[in-house]
Amino acid sequence: MSTSDTATTSAPSADAPLTLTAPPPATLGLRDSLGLWGNLGVSLLLPVAAVFVVLPGRSLAATLGAIVVGAVIGAVLLGLGAAAGARERVPGMVLLRGLLGRRTSYLPTALNLVQCVGWATFEIVIIAEAASRVLDAPRWPFVLAAGVLATAMALRPLGVVRLLARYAVWAALLAIGYLYVQVLAEPLPPLEGGGATSFWTAADIVIALPVSWFPLVADYTRHVRSGRAAFVGASVGYGLATVAMFTLGVLALAAYGSTGLDVIDALLLVPLGAVAVLVLVSVELDEAFANVYSTAVSAQNVVARLDRRVLAVVVGVLATGLALSFDIAAYEPFLFLIGAVFVPLIGVFVVAYWSTPRGGWDTSDTAPARLLFLLPWAAGFLAYQLTLPTFFAGPGAGWTAWWGARQADLGIDPGNGWSASLVSLGVAAVLTVPLVLPALVRRRRAVRP
Structure with a gap:
């Protein structure tokens, strides 16, 4: 059973509970869920990262195919986590109690706290950088404005979700549609440069985006009325x-x-491009808000009775301060490394959760430790790094070099062209099956006449 009772009906104005001990209202429907996740998917980071999915020397259709395949795989995995959150009515890190136990779930919680603060900082920097370039103004006022707004949004998250679904999503669609019309009016010559070495390395970049939201998705879908809608x-x-x-x-x-970042400059060249980009910059605030809010909610897995509003303010101030003073670009590889840690955990979770009967997923304060599930998680992480080591430059280059040496020891081609995400997910999922099989066999015997 969950740490909080399922709230099936609640006033539409009800917002997220202030502590983990209070029941979450289930006030969001399919339209709210579509609007929230559609808005979260509209990010300026994606067109900037598009250079890494381009397959040089191959047709545009091949690159677009990799985008679609990667998006489908990542989105289905995200949806499975979303449905679990709606069924169990608990946030993401509490949901992992059913997999690892209460105290063992503190390990992914700690990693998620670092990840969320880092991405909140990164999003504030992206917003401020884009706004300053559009308006030809200093960056720091936009850092402060973005930090304040994201923190304020995190204080009333469900109200923000409903606003995003009803209004922001339409503004984003209009801006994106306008930019598409302008870009498609230009000749589209073959793409000669790009960062993808194979179809699956291109798809891997796309998979990483929806998968990066998996640890956070239940923070919001615990408020969605049904698993299907979530x-x-x-x-x-x-x-x-x-x-x-x-x-x-x-x-x-x-x-x-x-x-690279010149994509933003290119979009500014189209007629009224600055207006469209400013709309997208405004919509980008929801990513910063989501990371601030989810940091607070994740912390409640450890301190259940602490007011999430206090936590959100602390996180917002921290992320804004880091955005003003820290070179977040140097921190980006570390964020991707943490992301690589969560990819195999998703494989373990999906197999374990969806093979557990309804009502059997224990997310209570007394959830026992299940240390065996750390093994497929660790094996999946090893598989990820052996397929594609996380790249570090400068002081962290030793990490990349060490894993490169292990690839050489095992005869793995560094340019293998495999999807590290799919390899990692597959290894973790396959190794989880023997751990859940005994319970499945016992359940099948119990239902036989």
């Missing part, structure tokens, strides 16, 4: 937005021959 809202909303934003970036690269 699954459809998260998978369809985020999946379609991912395809749209990556494709926009690829088309801009083809139309304007831009690379």
Whole structure:
């Protein structure tokens, strides 16, 4: 059973509980879920990262195919986590109690806290950088404004979700549609440059985006009325937005021959492009808000009675301060490393949770430790790094070099072209099956006449 009772009916104005001990209202429907995850998928990081999914020397259709395949795989995984959150009515890190036990779940919680603060900081920097370039103004006022707004949004999260679903999503669609019309009006020559070495390395970049939200998804879908609405809202909303934003970036690269952050400059060149980009910058606030709020909710897995509003303010101040003073670009590889840690955990969770009968997932304060499930998680992480070591430059280069040496020891080609995410997920999932099989066999025998 969960740590809080399921709330099946609640006033539409009800917001998220202040502590983990209070029951979460289930006030969000399919439209709210679609709007939230569609908005979260609309991020300027995606068109900027599009250069890494381009397959150089191959047709545009091949690159677009990798985007669609990666988005479908990542979105389905995200949807499975979303549905679990709606069924159990608990946040993401509390949901992991059923897999690892209460105290053992503190390990992924600690990693998620670092990840969420880092991504909140990164999002504030992206918002401020884009706004300062559009308006040709200093960056720091936009850092402060973004930090304050994201923190304020985290104080009333469900009200923000409903606003996003009803209004922000339409503004984002109009801006994206306008940019598509302008970009498609340009000639689209073949793409000669790009960062993808194979179809699956391109798909891997796309998979990483929806998968990165998996540890956070239940923080929101615990308030969705049904598992089906949560699954459809998260998978369809985020999946379609991912395809749209990556494709926009690829088309801009083809139309304007831009690379990296220059994609933003290219979009500013189109008529009224500055207005459209400013709309997307405003929509980007929801990513910062989500990371601030989820940091607070994740911390409640350890301190259940602490007011999430206090935690959100602390996190917002911290992320804003880091955005003002810290070179977050240097921290980015570490964030991807933490992301690689969560990829195999998803494989373990999906197999374990969806093979457990309804009502049998223990997320209570007394959930016992299940240390054996750490083994497939660790094996999946090893598989990820052996497939594609997380790249560090400078002081962290030793990490990349060490894993490169292990690839050489095992005869693994560094340019193997495999999807590290799928290899990691597959290894973790397969090794989890023997751990859940005895329970499945006992359950099958119990239901026989």
